[in-house]
Amino acid sequence: MRVPIIAGNWKMHKTEQEAFRLASDLKRRLANVEAVKVVICPPFTSLCSAKKAIEDSKLLLGAQNMYWEEEGAYTGEISPPMLLGAGCAYVILGHSERRSYFSETDESVNSKVKSALKFGLSPIICVGEKLEQREANKTEQIVENQVEGAFHDLDAGQAEKTVIAYEPVWAIGTGRTATPQQANEVHLYIKELLSLRFGKSCCEKINVLYGGSVKPENSTELMNMPEIDGALVGGASLDAESFERIVRSAVRS
C-alpha cells in the first residue's frame, strides 16, 4: 500500500522568520505522526530557514518550481542542484498558477520533470481541468493531455519516482472542493492511464494526491477514498493546527 503524502504548498507566503516559526511548530506538532510523508514547500527564500527548523524530524522539504538547466545565464531562475543544496527532496511542477500566470506549458513541465528526476528530486506534477472544461465534459481529455505531456519520453523507472497532484482549477483557493467521488473518479482515470503506459507495478508506486480547498473539515472524507493517496494543501497549510489535522486525517487505521 502507498504511504500517503501530505504536501503543504505555501505559495508566496512566509518570510524567512515566519517560515522558521511555522516549520518549528509543525515539527513539534507532528513529531509522533507515523506512516504519512509530510512535505512542506515554502518559497525559495525560506527554504533554508524551514530546513533548519525541521532538522532531526521526518518532515521533508520541497520547492514550488525550478528551471531545468543545471546552471547558466538564466536570470531569476533556480536550478535543481540549488534545490538539493537547500535540502529539498521534492519539487512541485506545473501548478495551475504557474500554467496560467507564468505561461508554463506541458512541454516546459516535461523538461522540468526530466531534469528533476535526473538530479534526484521527486517531482509533484500538477494536473487539473478548468471549470468550463469540466462543464463541457472535457475533464478526462484535459487531464490525459497533461499527463501525457508531463510524462513524454519517460520510462517506468523514472515514472515510479514521481507524484501526481490532481487539482481541479475551479477548486483551488475557491472554497469549492471536488466531491470525494468526483476526485476519486479522476484519480482512477489517471491511474488507468499510467498503468496502460508504464504497467501496473510502476503505477502502484505513484501517489496521486488531491488538491483544491482541502481543509480539516473535508480531508477525512477525501483521504478515505480508495484512489486518493494524499493531498496537496494550499491555504490550510499556512496554519499549523489546520495542517496538523489534515496530516492526521491521512493516517490509515
Ligand code: PGA
Ligand atoms: P488551496 O490550494 O488548498 O488553497 O485550494 C491548493 C493548491 O493550489 O495547491
